[in-house]
Amino acid sequence: MQDRRTARRKAIIRRRIFFGGCFLSLALLVAVIVFIVNAVVTNNNDDGVSSNGENSATSEVTSSKTEEVVSSGPTMVTMGEYTLDADFSMLLLVNAQNPLPDTYDSDVRADLVEIDKIYRNNDNVTQIHKDVYPYITAMVANAQKDGVDLKVWSPFRSYAIQKDLFNKQVARVGGDEAKAATVVARPGTSEHNTGLCADFNMASDTFETTKMYEWMVENAEDYGFVMRYSAEKQAITGVIHESWHWRFVGIKNAKQMNALGLCLEEYVEHLDKQN
Ligand SMILES: [Zn+2]
Known part of the structure; x- marks a missing residue:
């Protein structure tokens, strides 16, 4: 009887460890996806593709070549x-x-x-x-x-x-x-x-x-x-x-x-x- 209980408890613990591992893996995967999406969006903004469709060339100059902004006027x-x-x-x-x-x-x-x-x-x-x-x-x-x-x-x-x-x-x-x-x-x-x-x-x-x-x-x-x-x-x-x-x-x-x-x-x- 005692052995069966112990075995069941062990089984429960094993299951918890398994599901806990699954949850952690899933959380890690979500974090990686969020990171990638964020990086892509940031990169697009650097290319000057702004949400209101303004001139991309100007934004590009602004983000990467600050000195040229002055001379582009x-x-x-x-x-x-x-x-x-x-x-x-x-x-x-x-x-x-x-x-x-x-x-x-x-x-x-x-x-x-x-x-x-x-x-x-x-x-x-x-x-x-x-x-x-x-x-x-x-x-x-x-x-x-x-x-x-x-x-x-x-x-x-x-x-x-x-x-x-x-x-x-x-x-x-x-x-x-x-x-x-x-x-x-x-x-x-x-x-x-x-x-x-x-x-x-x-x-x-x-x-x-x-x-x-x-x-x-x-x-x-x-x-x-x-x-x-x-x-x-x-x-x-x-x-x-x-x-x-x-x-x-x-x-x-x-x-x-x-x-x-x-x-x-x-x-x-x-x-x-x-x-
Ligand atoms: Zn004349």
Whole structure:
């Protein structure tokens, strides 16, 4: 009797040990699974796959390359008392083959700002695109500080003004519209309709003999401007050499275009090929 009880107790103890072992193994397994799941989730967050679907590239930089976060923002450059964003890019291509959409003339009005009188010498056309304003005013102010009387002559022009100019040019060349278009762009194909460019001091070849021109050749790229129509590129741009007409493209773009010797048509194509 005593032996049977002892045997049963032993059997119970053995069973308890067995189930206890099973429970411990199961607990260990659950702990391992929780650990693995947690590691996977953390790893995903490191890859920038955030729950709200925000840019993963930014998160990746933030988690692994802290120093680059600083340099991945805008590159600010100081020009005298002006601070400009060197990364800002404005590559809208407008020419005879790439006219502006019909709605542009009315849409752009909301983006135009008045150029202060100290920067210009023409009261008939006085506005420029707001994105270009900080760059053009810094450029003219610094030129004036250098003793160079640079002034904005003709910045933004409406379709109506451009149409009037074009018609006058057509009359001047005896009704030949194609010939007129090499000198005055048809409305909707002129950069002046964008507010992203300006003629300086006077719209004539005389500009090329001035100190203002010399200063522009040396400094305009530092403010994001390029001479848009050179004699060498006439076959590509379709426009005669205009020493007075400068287009804003952004500081980095301007420097790169000059270094590579590319006009805007070529530069846009060059960037397309790279991407
Ligand atoms: Zn012009």
